[in-house]
Amino acid sequence: MSKAAELGSAFWQRAARRKKRGLLALAVAAGLWVWLAYLLAAPYSVDGTHQCAALLFRDLAPASQCLQTRTWWQMLGLLGAALPMSVMGVGLYVAGSVSQSLCYHLQEVEYFEAREPSVDST
Secondary structure: OOHHHHHHHHHHHHHHHHHHHHHHHHHHHHHHHHHHHHHHHOOEEOOOOOEEOOOOOOOOOOOHHHOOOOOHHHHHHHHHHHHHHHHHHHHHHHHHHHHHHHHHHHHHHHHHHHHOOOOOOO
């Protein structure tokens, strides 16, 4: 195997790994987003006995036993983790996809250049 073929293969493998890491980061981010959506859309209980409406569906004037809301720091922490994880996952996936497309394009160019007869300009 030539040095160029080895470098091309290594480039392709790095691009595939980057793309897989992006998909993994997107899967983790999706899990965090689902968890955040659950905390916002699911009913909760304040003291274990009173059921309170979900934060998204609560009336403007909540019941007196539901004045204490869910802990905001938990939802803010989920948002703070999900947002950068989503951006990182998209970035890695796009970078891997572009690298693979570039590698495939270069292989096609090399193939067609090898098939063309050499033409001298003299």
